[in-house]
Amino acid sequence: MVVSNYDLKRARSYFALDNGVTYLNHASHSPLALPVREAFERFFDSWQKTAHRHDPESFRIFEDVRARLAGMIGAWPERVGLSPHTTYGMNILSSGLTWKAGDNVVISEKEFPASVYPWLRLKDKGVEIKWTKTRNGFIDEDALIANVDSGTRLIHTSWVQFNNGNRVDLRTLGEFCGNGDVLLSVDGIQGMGVMPIDTPSLGIDLFTSGCQKWMLGPCGTGFYYLSERAESRIEPPLMGWLSVDWGAEFSDLMRYDLSPRVGPSRYEIGTYAFQDWRGLNAAIEILLSFDPEERWNQVKSLTQRVIDFVESNDRLQLISPTDPARRSGIVTFESNDSKRLFDKLSALGFVVSYREGAVRISPHFYNSLEEIERLIAAAGEYSS
Structure with a gap:
């Protein structure tokens, strides 16, 4: 069944999200969804x-x-x-x-x-x-x-x-x-x-x-x-x-x-x-179970917020494209010490990647704007 209105609560219900981490690393590997684990167990x-x-x-x-x-x-x-x-x-x-x-x-x-x-x-x-x-x-x-x-x-x-x-x-x-x-x-x-x-x-x-x-x-x-x-x-x-x-x-x-x-x-x-x-x-x-365009729109809204933040912070440099036709689920940016920024985010429970000298963020359809805002607050503090 495809839902006509995007249901973030239902999307989040498929994952264990109370484990102290904020998972924003789908360009590397997905977390284990609960129905996937249940299929294994059956x-x-x-x-x-x-x-x-x-x-x-x-x-x-x-x-x-x-x-x-x-x-x-x-x-x-x-x-x-x-x-x-x-x-x-x-x-x-x-x-x-x-x-x-x-x-x-x-x-x-x-x-x-x-x-x-x-x-x-x-x-x-x-x-x-x-x-x-x-x-x-x-x-x-x-x-x-x-x-x-x-x-x-x-x-x-x-x-x-x-x-x-x-x-x-x-x-x-x-x-x-x-x-x-x-x-x-x-x-x-x-x-x-x-x-x-x-x-x-x-x-x-x-x-x-x-x-x-x-x-x-x-x-x-x-x-x-x-x-x-x-x-x-x-x-x-x-x-x-x-x-x-x-x-x-x-x-x-x-x-x-x-x-x-x-x-x-x-x-x-x-x-x-x-x-x-x-x-x-x-x-x-x-x-x-979700409309593919609605899943994609959710990801676009989250990555756009990261792009807006990076472009407004003169201590960060955006590596990813801003042209809508060129964008994907990945946003990458640099600071004057990207490895230190990555380490700080990791220590705070954000699961992201360090690739080719930059921090890479890759949220999916079940991630929330609240999670992105917390990431932005942390990145803003440690890039200042």
Whole structure:
């Protein structure tokens, strides 16, 4: 059920908020939501009592999760695969495409390591990594496009930069790539679960995300979307017993003539961590019980208050963008001693991050303006 009026009290009821901390660090990892913990406990109780008899229900939940994730990005479930983390999706492309010497990948000079190492390994094949300059630290779509040449096979970018919260214009990149032969690969983890997105309409070929941050899920859960044109170019880099189509029939296992599963699910190669996906299913149910625009509006209102505070304080410098089209759930700022400011906030019970020499704040839909005001009061005192 989606509520028509945003219910902050209900949003907060899903979390243990009386533990002496103020959690504003979803760009790093989400706290454990109460329904997620309850899903774990129900599964472990069932496992202990009934052993393997949880299997049919677990496999059904995988398909429920797949369908819900697909709906959250505007895609068909048949175009979504389940994975353990963001990097898995990138490795499907880096390992599955047929590369040759002289090919290149265009990427920003300011990326999270997970968005870099899958492509760096291609140097051994003679593939060039074309690093692209940022503009004031922000990924520049025009610069990425200008860096493309006849050897470019792929542009890779983060949807949202982890360090400063800059949101990349994926439509511009998607339209460019769609008009040619270049694939568009996107690391979506810093936007997935906080901002709405429609991947097919944006011309994205790979959208890959872990679910342990804004999605409120456990570590070890993630997914990837693959366009048909991207999949048509891939030779499966890995195969396992779940890469083929069993039709949910596991009574005759010594069969070695089964065809690969259709679509991106063929890259799901082995037994899943059943408990983690139960937890993610519960997390998704929380998110989907709120209108996605209302969740995003709540985050925008909180981050706007932080931006207003930083811009009014001459001892602080805002690192994040202020353009509404560029904003995300992340606000980053510096002081003359950012590490000291971070340490002071941490000592006062504020869970935030220290990244690339700056303090990073990342509230979610259940955080309150009161929590932000307390953070601002503390930051104002220690930056004075």
